[in-house]
Amino acid sequence: MNAPPFSASFQSELETLFRWRRDVRHFRTDPLPRALLDNLLQASCLAPSVGLSEPWRFVLVNDADRRSAIRSNFERCNAEALKGYEGDRAARYAALKLAGLNDAPHHVAVFCEKDPAQGRGLGRSTMPETTIWSAVMAIHTFWLAAVAAEVGLGWVSILDPDAVHHALDAEEGWEFVAYLCVGYPLEPSMTPELERTGWEQRNPERRVWITR
Template sequence: MTAPFFSPSFQNQLEQLLIWRRDVRHFRTTPLPTPVLDELLETACLAPSVGLSEPWRFVLVNDSRRRDAIRQNFMRSNTQELEGREGKDAERYARLKLAGLDDAPHHIAVFCETNPKQGRGLGRATMPQTTTWSAVMAIHTFWLAATARSVGVGWVSILNPQEAHAALSVEPNWQFLAYLCVGFPEQHANTPELERRGWEQRNPARRRWIQR
């Protein structure tokens, strides 16, 4: 089988895709067209996984009561985070918008089945965390596919995992990884919002490689 040829133009577009992928907090409330979300999830499942275990588990959260439980979880967790900061750091934190839970039309929780039968344990004996990493790869694949369609994704990480797990009533052996807000963004940007708001800057030193 002949491998496809990816032209320099495509390579440049791929780099632009990575540059324009953003953690979105400001959404339009308009839902995505019906097939789009399914297509994005199907693309996410093309992600690599240890032993071909495909341990990711996507949960579409449509029920208003479950969404409200997640929202309350975020508010409690965010308050605790703010109380743990002092001075200007607390002031800067308080000004940040850290979730798009109210406006994003679609909510997706992502779990990992950490010890799935599929894959028969290949590659996990010495590094069992590889199933978790594989599920995170699926999140990133979903994110890039969404960006390519001008769809925004926001990862809400300020949550109590145990409470989120309980609120969504999933299998007890699934590990909660992420809660994603999904929808059309209010605006597009090629720089992180945290950078634009002065919270942090990219470090050029992180683009250097260590050789041994």
């Protein structure tokens, strides 16, 4: 089978997709059609994985009590994180809405089965963390598919992993990777919110590739 041609127009649109991928914190409350959410999750499974192990495990968190436990977890961790900033930085941090937990209609927790039977251990003997990296690739694939469908995704990283694992009754051997808020963005923007609010700026002069 021949690889499909990717036109210059497609390549330009692909770059536009990359530029519009944002960490969304403000959501509309209306849910996605279930078929759309299923399609996005299915697309995430097209991500590459070490040894074709497909170690990602997506948990749709719909139960109100479980969501409440995650929200409480976030509030505790966020309050602790605030102590790490002083002065203007502290004020800026406090003003940021760091989670869409209240408004996002869909919550998706992502775990990684660190030592799955699938893949038969290929590529993991010296770098077992490659299963985690594979799960992150699935998240990124999900993210891009969501943006293409005009859906927003926000990654809530200020959480105690052990508490999340307990709150969601995750399987033994699964490692918590990400808690994702998913829904239609309230105000789509190509500019990162942290840049719009003055928290941080991109550095266009910085080169992150080197030659040895």
